[in-house]
Amino acid sequence: MAHAGDSYQVKLKETHLNWGTYRNPTNRDPVEGEGYIKIPREYAIRYSIYNSPEGVGSNLFTVSSRDGFLHNEVLRAQGNSGAGDTYAKQFAIDKDLRRIGAWYRSQNAQVGDIVQVTWQSPTEILVEIL
Known part of the structure; x- marks a missing residue:
């Protein structure tokens, strides 16, 4: 379990910024505007x-964002790397x-920007674009 002060950083890629359209859609039609924050396996x-x-x-x-766009919203860890894997990605x-995705757009996030994810407590996270 994460504790206050624990954090990680990820460099944004196109798929993080435009998940709904920049992917191999195998189970649904493309959806504009979707985005996600990667969880590197070592941190999961x-x-x-x-x-x-x-x-x-x-x-x-x-979750809240330092800029205030996100405020006390429910953040879900999801996805995995394959059958039987219990860690979120x-x-x-x-x-x-x-x-x-809307938060990324509000911050004019670009490929190569860094997102920092910081735990404020075991259940509260602050995100920001550095």
């Missing part, structure tokens, strides 16, 4: 970030895959 393991079971501090967190706003 270190901080025990799972794609299930459901639970606050396991795969559900409260990305964060998205619960039930709204477009919300992170």
Whole structure:
């Protein structure tokens, strides 16, 4: 479990900024505006970030962004690297895959920008673009 002050950084790629259209759509039509925050595997393991079971501090967190665009929203850890893998590989706003994409656009985020994810507590996360 992550603790206050734990953090990681990821460099944005096109797929993070435009997940709904810049991917190999195998199970649904492309959707404009979707985005996600990558969870590098080493941090998923270190901080025990799972794609299930459901639970606050396991795969559900409260997130805010330093700029105020996101404020106390539910952030879900989701996806995995393959069958049987329990660690999550990305964060998205619960039930709204477009919300992170909207945040990226509000910050004029570009490929190569750095996102920092910092735990304020075991259940609260602050995100920012550096």
